[in-house]
Amino acid sequence: LPEAMASAAPAAVGGVVAAPPSSSLGKLGPLTDLVIERLLVSDDVAASKFGTDSPIEDPAREQQVLDQVRRQAEDLGVDGDAAVAFFRDQITASKVVQKGLFARWTAHPEEAPTTRPDLAEIRRRLDRLTTELLDSLKSTEHIRKKAVACATQLTLATASGAKRERLDALHRQALETATDSVCNPAKPAGHN
Numbered sequence: 001l002p003e004a005m006a007s008a009a010p011a012a013v014g015g016v017v018a019a020p021p022s023s024s025l026g027k028l029g030p031l032t033d034l035v036i037e038r039l040l041v042s043d044d045v046a047a048s049k050f051g052t053d054s055p056i057e058d059p060a061r062e063q064q065v066l067d068q069v070r071r072q073a074e075d076l077g078v079d080g081d082a083a084v085a086f087f088r089d090q091i092t093a094s095k096v097v098q099k100g101l102f103a104r105w106t107a108h109p110e111e112a113p114t115t116r117p118d119l120a121e122i123r124r125r126l127d128r129l130t131t132e133l134l135d136s137l138k139s140t141e142h143i144r145k146k147a148v149a150c151a152t153q154l155t156l157a158t159a160s161g162a163k164r165e166r167l168d169a170l171h172r173q174a175l176e177t178a179t180d181s182v183c184n185p186a187k188p189a190g191h192n
């Protein structure tokens with residue numbers, strides 16, 4: 001986000017101005033960037049619904065998302081149950097963000113959005129992110145299987161990503177929820 005980048009003071013190193021990193025650090029950086037991008041899209045989802053009759057929770061749409069996930073995961077050779085568990089966390093995290101923003105905008109109407117984005121268009125963005133997230137789950141399978149390395153890389157990636165994007169407490173909490181199963185690809189059924 002240009003605003004966030006502009007306000008981080010660049011450090012001069014040997015006469016060269018070092019730009020802040022443009023992506024989250026480490027082997028799970030690309031996956032974490034996509035997770036953060038999806039969380040930030042949740043702000044737009046909330047803006048599309050706030051002050052309308054559309055509820056935050058839409059079980060039919062959730063089922064549609066998870067059906068797409070299972071189909072595409074199996075095409076990619078990613079474990080379908082693990083992929084669905086990961087996306088259940090993405091959906092839960094989106095609802096954490098939306099509920100938090102609804103509460104904030106209700107308490108402070110002056111902070112509420114003044115334009116209402118189109119939900120259908122936002123859902124097309126989410127569908128494209130689904131494909132990218134699945135590709136990233138596939139390409140990180142090797143590291144995610146190693147519990148200790150995965151935990152280390154995930155902490156590095158989420159800390160650097162949250163800092164770069166200047167995530168507030170609400171979005172940091174949602175990021176934790178969203179990355180809950182990243183290092184547990186074979187989470188037992190019943191967790192959710």
Ligand SMILES: O=C(O)C(=O)C[C@]1(C(=O)O)C=C[C@@H](O)C=C1
Nearest residue numbers: 045056057058059061062091094
């Ligand atoms: O598409 C929506 O309406 C959203 O709120 C997004 C989303 C998701 O994360 O995919 C989250 C909650 C809804 O229950 C359905 C889907």
